[in-house]
Amino acid sequence: xxxxxxxxxxxxxxxxxxxxxxxxxxxxxxxxxxxxxxxxxxxxxxxxxxxxxxxxxxxxxxxxxxxxxxxxxxxxxxxxxxxxxxxxxxxxxxxxxxxxxxxxxxxxxxxxxxxxxxxxxxxxxxxxxxxxxxxxxxxxxxxxxxxxxxxxxxxxxxxxxxxxxxxxxxxxxxxxxxxxxxxx
Numbered sequence: 001x002x003x004x005x006x007x008x009x010x011x012x013x014x015x016x017x018x019x020x021x022x023x024x025x026x027x028x029x030x031x032x033x034x035x036x037x038x039x040x041x042x043x044x045x046x047x048x049x050x051x052x053x054x055x056x057x058x059x060x061x062x063x064x065x066x067x068x069x070x071x072x073x074x075x076x077x078x079x080x081x082x083x084x085x086x087x088x089x090x091x092x093x094x095x096x097x098x099x100x101x102x103x104x105x106x107x108x109x110x111x112x113x114x115x116x117x118x119x120x121x122x123x124x125x126x127x128x129x130x131x132x133x134x135x136x137x138x139x140x141x142x143x144x145x146x147x148x149x150x151x152x153x154x155x156x157x158x159x160x161x162x163x164x165x166x167x168x169x170x171x172x173x174x175x176x177x178x179x180x181x182x183x184x
Contacts, residue, residue: 027163033143
């Protein structure tokens with residue numbers, strides 16, 4: 001597992017946007033603070049995880065500490081940077097860019113098109129990578145700060161696994177049955 005770097009200031013985010021804009025691929029995930037965890041009683045994006053497939057660390061953007069609009073307007077809308085998510089519509093909704101996002105690949109859809117028996121990220125990690133994901137922090141309190149090292153490690157793993165799963169799924173041919181079903 002790669003180490004992670006927490007991005008918690010607007011300056012850090014601003015410095016990295018040009019770096020991410022030069023990369024071909026970003027595997028991404030989000031963590032959400034649930035309504036009962038927030039004083040506002042609204043479900044809120046807490047963390048955005050990114051990995052480009054070759055850097056020596058995974059980036060974790062603290063969405064409660066920085067304004068994400070520069071990231072969304074420059075990276076999420078870029079047609080030259082491919083963004084890979086597992087269950088992309090959910091993450092794009094939390095990033096507030098479901099209609100603006102460009103060049104998005106969803107590994108859940110890829111798995112379904114390739115007739116994988118189980119399509120959760122955890123199942124795909126086990127089946128395709130031989131890696132057992134520990135999902136115990138998935139429903140932890142993502143509103144608390146500081147986030148625990150265990151939460152940050154868990155979050156970083158999701159971006160790493162998403163990239164690895166995408167690579168493996170890319171090697172599997174799309175089922176013809178799946179292609180005809182999607183045209184109905």
